[in-house]
Amino acid sequence: MSYITVKDLEVGYDKSVIAQKLNFEITSGEYLCIVGENGSGKSTLMKTLLGLLKPIGGQIIFGDDLQANEIGYLPQQTIVQKDFPASVKEIVLSGCQARCGLRPFYNKEEKALAKTNMERMGILDMADRCYRELSGGQQQRVLLARALCATRKVLLLDEPVAGLDPAVTADMYDLIESLNKEGITIIMISHDIAAAARYADHILHIGDDVFYGTKKDYEESDMGRYFLSGKKGGGSDD
Amino acid sequence: MIETLMIYLDHTFVRYAIIVGVLIALSSSLLGVTLVLKRFSFIGDGLSHVAFGAMAIASVLNLTNKMTLILPITIICAVLLLRTGQNTRIKGDAAIAMISVGALAFGYLLMNLFSTSSNLTGDVCSTLFGSMSILTLTRWEVWLCMILSVIVVAVFVIFYNKIFAVTFDENFAKAVGTKADVYNLLIAVVIAVIIVLAMNLVGSLLISALVIFPALSAMRMFKNFLSVTIFSAILSVICAFSGIIISMLTGTPVGSTIVAVDVFAFLICSLIGLIKGVGK
Numbered sequence: 112m113s114y115i116t117v118k119d120l121e122v123g124y125d126k127s128v129i130a131q132k133l134n135f136e137i138t139s140g141e142y143l144c145i146v147g148e149n150g151s152g153k154s155t156l157m158k159t160l161l162g163l164l165k166p167i168g169g170q171i172i173f174g175d176d177l178q179a180n181e182i183g184y185l186p187q188q189t190i191v192q193k194d195f196p197a198s199v200k201e202i203v204l205s206g207c208q209a210r211c212g213l214r215p216f217y218n219k220e221e222k223a224l225a226k227t228n229m230e231r232m233g234i235l236d237m238a239d240r241c242y243r244e245l246s247g248g249q250q251q252r253v254l255l256a257r258a259l260c261a262t263r264k265v266l267l268l269d270e271p272v273a274g275l276d277p278a279v280t281a282d283m284y285d286l287i288e289s290l291n292k293e294g295i296t297i298i299m300i301s302h303d304i305a306a307a308a309r310y311a312d313h314i315l316h317i318g319d320d321v322f323y324g325t326k327k328d329y330e331e332s333d334m335g336r337y338f339l340s341g342k343k344g345g346g347s348d349d
Numbered sequence: 350m351i352e353t354l355m356i357y358l359d360h361t362f363v364r365y366a367i368i369v370g371v372l373i374a375l376s377s378s379l380l381g382v383t384l385v386l387k388r389f390s391f392i393g394d395g396l397s398h399v400a401f402g403a404m405a406i407a408s409v410l411n412l413t414n415k416m417t418l419i420l421p422i423t424i425i426c427a428v429l430l431l432r433t434g435q436n437t438r439i440k441g442d443a444a445i446a447m448i449s450v451g452a453l454a455f456g457y458l459l460m461n462l463f464s465t466s467s468n469l470t471g472d473v474c475s476t477l478f479g480s481m482s483i484l485t486l487t488r489w490e491v492w493l494c495m496i497l498s499v500i501v502v503a504v505f506v507i508f509y510n511k512i513f514a515v516t517f518d519e520n521f522a523k524a525v526g527t528k529a530d531v532y533n534l535l536i537a538v539v540i541a542v543i544i545v546l547a548m549n550l551v552g553s554l555l556i557s558a559l560v561i562f563p564a565l566s567a568m569r570m571f572k573n574f575l576s577v578t579i580f581s582a583i584l585s586v587i588c589a590f591s592g593i594i595i596s597m598l599t600g601t602p603v604g605s606t607i608v609a610v611d612v613f614a615f616l617i618c619s620l621i622g623l624i625k626g627v628g629k
């Protein structure tokens with residue numbers, strides 16, 4: 112049984128469908144990359160998977176003991192966070208909020224978990240620093256540590272390298288790959304198709320045409336060849 | 350000067366005023382950071398006008414306990430404003446402007462048409478700018494203020510971590526199963542309570558200052574959420590206390606004196622923040 116099975120899913124806002132005929136499944140340990148042009152519905156699909164939006168049609172089935180709230184999420188940064196007065200420790204700890212339920216404060220176990228994840232991301236030495244003073248790459252590590260506090264199974268990453276310089280981008284991809292090797296399932300949104308093809312083992316390409324399959328199949332498909340050759344025009348060319 | 354102060358402090362109503370003032374300042378400062386960062390500060394401003402309208406209705410009806418009417422009306426409006434604000438930004442903004450200006454106009458109209466008071470302008474002015482209303486609180490109102498302040502502080506402490514999570518990243522909070530909408534509602538209700546409380550101290554037009562200035566000052570100086578929250582609470586209490594004392598000694602209106610002290614504290618904090626920032 113797979114973690115997440117998506118059948119004939121239609122996603123969008125307020126009943127206007129942005130992406131449809133989505134069929135794919137995510138099994139434990141997989142690295143799925145969702146690619147597509149701007150406006151093709153990548154972020155909308157992710158929000159639907161997270162339960163922030165209701166699907167317009169079709170189904171999302173969670174299996175294999177995965178609860179809908181056991182997904183770790185690395186969102187794109189919001190404006191609010193740009194000048195938010197919070198320390199790294201406070202933010203990482205907030206990833207444990209689902210474990211608390213109605214209990215008002217974090218317990219020792221959760222604090223230890225936050226510490227472990229900060230160590231894992233190599234940010235333990237900046238635990239007391241202010242989030243808004245960190246570099247873009249460091250901020251992403253903080254948010255990744257927070258996402259890891261929320262899950263042991265699946266991570267959803269929304270454009271994790273947006274706005275990072277090339278060296279930091281490569282670091283970030285390596286970090287994600289190492290998490291995947293530790294057994295965490297990765298679902299990543301990206302508009303960087305080349306990187307997707309390098310790291311992912313499955314690819315979901317959404318747009319006017321939908322492709323879902325292994326990386327190998329994608330590279331051999333017409334669509335994959337077209338996009339990987341770097342001639343990325345509008346998705347709507349005919 | 351000290352002697353004058355001592356004479357004042359002999360009166361029970363002055364002591365009440367100080368206790369209530371400090372408690373109100375404490376509770377109003379707590380949610381300041383959340384309001385500023387969530388761009389909710391305009392909701393606070395809108396609600397204060399609603400509270401003014403409710404106050405006008407209460408005085409026209411000649412209620413002895415005006416708070417019993419003002420509190421529920423303001424809470425209902427807070428919930429309504431939050432609801433409309435969720436659909437689209439622009440609609441929410443317009444709704445707030447509509448309700449707040451409407452409430453202000455109707456409040457003044459009602460007071461003009463039905464007020465039996467001989468000093469109408471004075472009444473309106475004291476509702477808007479607080480004046481001495483804190484010194485004329487009845488014993489019942491003093492107790493209500495105290496109980497509500499304690500509840501606000503308790504709610505804030507209990508839900509501190511959730512409020513932090515929802516303020517910092519609402520989508521993440523929702524994705525991991527935190528009921529962000531419920532906490533937003535809670536925040537709105539607490540804001541409404543704070544505004545009704547603070548109206549007694551600084552009047553409805555100056556409430557936003559009491560909520561926002563301590564938070565902004567603290568954000569200049571501190572870099573984590575906990576210290577910002579604690580410092581803004583302490584700063585707010587100090588400013589309110591010294592504002593009340595200064596106004597007694599010099600005969601200036603309580604509300605605007607407190608706000609003036611808050612503004613002054615903000616300038617000092619900005620300066621310190623600037624020096625600290627340069628030193629890095």
